[in-house]
Amino acid sequence: MTTAQTDWFDTPVQPAAEDVMYVDVDGYEGPLDLLLDLARRQKVDLAAISILALAEQYLAFIETVREKRIEVAADYLVMAAWLTYLKSRLMVPQAPSDDEPSGEMLAAMLQFRLKRLEAMRRAASQLMNRPRLGFQVYARGMPEPIEVNRSSLWEASLYDLLKAYAGQRERGISTDYSPIQRTVWSLQDARDILQRLIGDSFDWIPMDLYLAEYLASPSERATIRASSFASSLELVRQGQIDIRQTETFGPLFMRRRKGDQQ
Amino acid sequence: MTDRDEHGEVAERHLRILEALLFASSEPLSANQLLTYLGEGVRVGDLLATLQQRYADRGVNLVQRGDKWAFRTAEDLGFLLRREEQETRPLSRAALETLSIIAYHQPSTRAEIEEVRGVATGKGTIDLLMEAGWIRMRGRRRTPGRPVTYGTTEAFLDHFGLESLSDLPGLDELKGSGLLSGRLPPDMQIPLPFDGALRDDEDPLEPDDLGTDEDQD
Amino acid sequence: MTDRDEHGEVAERHLRILEALLFASSEPLSANQLLTYLGEGVRVGDLLATLQQRYADRGVNLVQRGDKWAFRTAEDLGFLLRREEQETRPLSRAALETLSIIAYHQPSTRAEIEEVRGVATGKGTIDLLMEAGWIRMRGRRRTPGRPVTYGTTEAFLDHFGLESLSDLPGLDELKGSGLLSGRLPPDMQIPLPFDGALRDDEDPLEPDDLGTDEDQD
Numbered sequence: 120m121t122t123a124q125t126d127w128f129d130t131p132v133q134p135a136a137e138d139v140m141y142v143d144v145d146g147y148e149g150p151l152d153l154l155l156d157l158a159r160r161q162k163v164d165l166a167a168i169s170i171l172a173l174a175e176q177y178l179a180f181i182e183t184v185r186e187k188r189i190e191v192a193a194d195y196l197v198m199a200a201w202l203t204y205l206k207s208r209l210m211v212p213q214a215p216s217d218d219e220p221s222g223e224m225l226a227a228m229l230q231f232r233l234k235r236l237e238a239m240r241r242a243a244s245q246l247m248n249r250p251r252l253g254f255q256v257y258a259r260g261m262p263e264p265i266e267v268n269r270s271s272l273w274e275a276s277l278y279d280l281l282k283a284y285a286g287q288r289e290r291g292i293s294t295d296y297s298p299i300q301r302t303v304w305s306l307q308d309a310r311d312i313l314q315r316l317i318g319d320s321f322d323w324i325p326m327d328l329y330l331a332e333y334l335a336s337p338s339e340r341a342t343i344r345a346s347s348f349a350s351s352l353e354l355v356r357q358g359q360i361d362i363r364q365t366e367t368f369g370p371l372f373m374r375r376r377k378g379d380q381q
Numbered sequence: 382m383t384d385r386d387e388h389g390e391v392a393e394r395h396l397r398i399l400e401a402l403l404f405a406s407s408e409p410l411s412a413n414q415l416l417t418y419l420g421e422g423v424r425v426g427d428l429l430a431t432l433q434q435r436y437a438d439r440g441v442n443l444v445q446r447g448d449k450w451a452f453r454t455a456e457d458l459g460f461l462l463r464r465e466e467q468e469t470r471p472l473s474r475a476a477l478e479t480l481s482i483i484a485y486h487q488p489s490t491r492a493e494i495e496e497v498r499g500v501a502t503g504k505g506t507i508d509l510l511m512e513a514g515w516i517r518m519r520g521r522r523r524t525p526g527r528p529v530t531y532g533t534t535e536a537f538l539d540h541f542g543l544e545s546l547s548d549l550p551g552l553d554e555l556k557g558s559g560l561l562s563g564r565l566p567p568d569m570q571i572p573l574p575f576d577g578a579l580r581d582d583e584d585p586l587e588p589d590d591l592g593t594d595e596d597q598d
Numbered sequence: 599m600t601d602r603d604e605h606g607e608v609a610e611r612h613l614r615i616l617e618a619l620l621f622a623s624s625e626p627l628s629a630n631q632l633l634t635y636l637g638e639g640v641r642v643g644d645l646l647a648t649l650q651q652r653y654a655d656r657g658v659n660l661v662q663r664g665d666k667w668a669f670r671t672a673e674d675l676g677f678l679l680r681r682e683e684q685e686t687r688p689l690s691r692a693a694l695e696t697l698s699i700i701a702y703h704q705p706s707t708r709a710e711i712e713e714v715r716g717v718a719t720g721k722g723t724i725d726l727l728m729e730a731g732w733i734r735m736r737g738r739r740r741t742p743g744r745p746v747t748y749g750t751t752e753a754f755l756d757h758f759g760l761e762s763l764s765d766l767p768g769l770d771e772l773k774g775s776g777l778l779s780g781r782l783p784p785d786m787q788i789p790l791p792f793d794g795a796l797r798d799d800e801d802p803l804e805p806d807d808l809g810t811d812e813d814q815d
Contacts, residue, residue, distance in 0.1 A: 148475060151499025194500060207647055231560075235497055236478075238551075238560045240686075243481035247472075252540045256461025257622035259452060262407035263671050266680045273730045275689040277758045281767060282689065284698035285777040288786070372472035399659030401675040404621075418678055440617030454618040461615060461635055462622055 150198035153177065155233050165234050170226035171209050174202040205229070302339050309346035310353065313373075317360060323372035337366065395419055395428050403432075409449030409539055447545045447576075449534040456542065476506050484549060485538070485561055488530035488572045488583055490520050499582075505530070515540065518592045520583035529592045530583050531574055546574045558580060612636055612645050613652075626666030657689045666758040689730075697732060701754070701766060704791050705736045705747035705800055724748070733759065745772050746809050747800055749793070763791040 144319045147153040157176045158168050181199045184191055208222030220228075250256045304312075316329040326347060327334060333343050351373060363372045383527055398418055403410060410547055412425040419425065433443040436452070444453050472480070479502060482494050496500050496583070510516045514536040521527040533546070543549065555561050561574075579585060586592070620627060629642040636642065644774045646667055650660040653669075661670045671679060689697070689728055700706055711719050732754040738744040742801045751762070760766065769788040772778040796802060803809070 121607040140548055148478075149498065149564070198499075232499065232720055234558075236499065236556055236558045239478055239481045239485065239497060242485055242549070243477040244557070246481060246484070246541055247477065249543075249550065250459050252453070252544065255463060256456055257454040257462055257618070258407040258471055258626040259404060259669075260622045260624045261668060263405040270693055273693075273732075274683050274686050274725075275694055275757075277760070279689070279694055279696045280701065280758060281775075282773065283694040284702055285772050287695055287699065287716075288714065288788070289778060289782075320494040326394025327679075348562050352564075362461075395670075397655075397657035398675060398678060401671045401678055404658040404669060405671055405679055438614075440614035440619075441621045452621065454622050455614065458615060458618045462618055522761065 150177075150195045151232060151236055154179070154193070154198070155236055156228075158233060165237060166231060168230065168233075170229055173207075173208065174206050174284035177202055178206075229233070258360060302342065304339075304342050304346035306346055306350050309343070310350035313347055313350055313354065314359070317373055317375055319375055321374050321377055323363060323374050326373055329373070392428065395423060396432055397426055399425075399432055399596060403450060404451050405593065406451070409446045409451035409535065411449045415450075435509075443463055444542070446538045449460055449535060451539065453542075454478075472509075473506070475502070476509055479506050480510055483510070483516050483531050484533050485552070487532040487553060487576065488522075488580055489532075490522055490528040490530055492528060496530075498552070503538065518590075520579050521587050521590075523582045525585055527584070529586075534573075546576050609645065609648075613641060613649055614741060616645055616649055620660065620667060620669050623668070628661050628666045628667035632667075690723075692719070692723050693726055696756075696758075697727055697750075700727075700733050700748050701750050701763070702791055703789050704749040704763075704793075705739070705797055707739055707745040707747055708748075709745060711748075735803055735807075736794055736806075737802050738803055740799045744801070746803075750791075763793040 152242065154173060154177055157180070158165060158173055161168055161172070178199055181191060181195060197211065203227050205222060208225055210222075213221050246342050269375075312333075313329070318322075327344075330343055330347060334340050348371070351360065351362055351371070355362055358376055360373055364370070365372075390465045399415060402415060402418060412429065415429075416423065419428075429443070433445075437442045440455050442455050444451060457523050461529065475498075478498055479494055482497050483489055484491065486497070491502055505506060507516070512517075512593050515587075516531050516535055516537070517534050519532040522530050537543075538545065614633060618636055618695050619632060620745070629646065632646075633640065633642050636645075646660070650662075651715075655661045657672055657675055659671050659672050661668060663785050695715055696711055696719050699711045703710060703714065708719060708724065724733070730753075732751055733748050736747045737748040752759075755762065768790075769778070769786070772788065773782075
């Protein structure tokens with residue numbers, strides 16, 4: 120296992136055996152790292168390690184640290200609890216009815232994880248000791264970059280050009296432009312007018328006839344018709360008038376509704 | 382005979398073009414990139430093999446990195462060329478471990494890295510390796526939370542002088558001992574580092590995916 | 599003979615070292631600089647001459663620059679490292695507006711363009727249109743400051759599918775197509791573009807006139 124390679128990892132300073140219990144937990148990268156370090160001190164192959172002894176060492180370590188009233192990160196306590204459980208599983212023979220994993224299985228799992236972590240560390244170390252680019256191996260020091268001469272082809276259509284021109288000329292015109300005021304009949308106005316015109320007439324008279332006076336102005340025709348029609352529907356709903364149309368697109372006849380009103 | 386001469390002349394010209402292009406670039410170039418300078422139907426692979434052989438004993442070698450090629454100084458001259466410069470910032474132990482776990486287990490998620498290390502991985506560690514250009518986000522694992530999967534890059538191969546992931550040191554031994562598996566070895570199938578496009582259980586990253594794990598900050 | 603073999607082997611090794619050094623160096627190296635890597639008494643000059651000869655027909659050559667040496671792409675392959683690329687981009691609004699004013703009002707000066715646009719026209723916009731080949735400097739206006747006058751080119755007509763400047767639609771046509779609204783002051787006019795050689799108030803450009811406006815930046 121001893122290799123000539125330098126160990127790339129700054130392994131925590133190995134304290135003398137009797138000092139082991141006083142190592143600060145801060146030096147470790149988590150509980151697995153601590154376990155691995157403790158295991159290494161047993162100076163045997165991880166495959167031959169006593170997981171029970173390792174668990175006891177870990178628990179003792181955590182105990183000492185806590186006695187010294189040093190805060191221990193939760194990770195370490197979770198591992199401690201798990202190891203306590205592992206210990207109990209290892210020491211108490213498994214009942215046949217017990218379908219929890221056996222102590223041996225749990226121990227094997229932990230051993231596997233330790234071996235895997237150690238393997239990954241060794242792999243990292245081997246990677247870093249390879250002839251790396253920029254350290255032992257070099258790329259061309261004076262690369263000759265590919266020169267790209269980029270020329271732009273501009274896109275514009277005659278339409279774009281004319282629009283741009285017209286837009287500017289219009290922008291330049293002094294803005295005494297005022298929007299055309301459109302007369303709009305509000306629904307309320309239309310309703311008032313309609314009520315007034317229909318009055319008490321019980322005869323069917325076409326709506327356009329009622330509105331003839333107003334419809335004379337072409338620019339207002341549409342709004343008058345639309346608003347009046349909408350208002351007439353409201354009046355029908357309120358039971359004030361009746362509406363009738365005898366054919367599609369035919370004239371709309373209106374009259375005051377007869378009935379209980381009087 | 383004139384025919385063969387002519388053929389040799391054309392090949393020689395192609396080899397010169399490859400030399401020029403590969404010498405000029407400090408980054409590895411793919412056969413396809415090179416092909417655009419040679420013309421349709423030229424067998425770049427054969428030319429590259431010839432060139433590699435020609436330079437095999439020289440002070441500068443033609444090396445393959447993933448599916449790309451580059452000229453690099455010969456490994457055995459490293460001791461001579463070694464410059465005084467130190468690594469600007471040596472990688473932390475956490476970063477190194479994370480890198481090797483990703484390299485040997487890829488595609489791997491953050492949770493898997495943490496499982497191997499037995500400790501939470503700071504976001505900074507992954508970021509640092511991404512910034513170094515050695516790892517990349519590959520996709521998302523098709524499991525709850527859809528965690529991001531990480532893999533190594535071509536720059537990783539280039540930096541560590543590997544032709545492909547199968548050159549990772551000690552890979553066979555690790556494979557044999559079942560240490561690349563997530564679980565206890567015996568009857569388990571042992572996965573190999575995978576740098577293909579996407580594995581069955583991986584989804585591609587969306588273009589706007591920033592790689593934030595849904596269940597993590 | 600063994601002696602010569604050994605000699606050859608040492609020389610070969612030295613050549614490899616030179617190759618690697620010259621390849622990896624970020625600047626040309628002198629024989630003296632190279633010597634420090636080879637050891638006392640080595641005839642660097644001879645080695646460099648050998649190396650130069652070996653690479654003479656290759657895609658990269660060993661060249662001497664002053665008293666220093668470097669690898670460089672063979673001159674006849676330099677074209678590989680240059681590439682022309684064309685991209686099409688839409689013309690910016692500022693450029694379109696400027697171009698359209700020049701088209702209708704030519705010959706027009708920068709001040710006149712700015713008067714129509716109501717905003718200052720950057721030198722960059724004019725340069726861009728000149729580069730695109732759509733406008734040219736026609737001459738200088740015979741007014742204080744002697745500003746440069748601009749006009750359109752043949753390429754402009756070509757690009758926009760016009761046979762001549764008189765094909766540019768006039769006021770009525772612009773109104774008819776809805777590009778200009780009906781509510782325009784009655785005195786509004788659209789100029790007829792002038793496409794003669796020089797107008798009465800224009801001077802020709804001197805051959806060495808770079809077109810710098812005297813009263814501007």
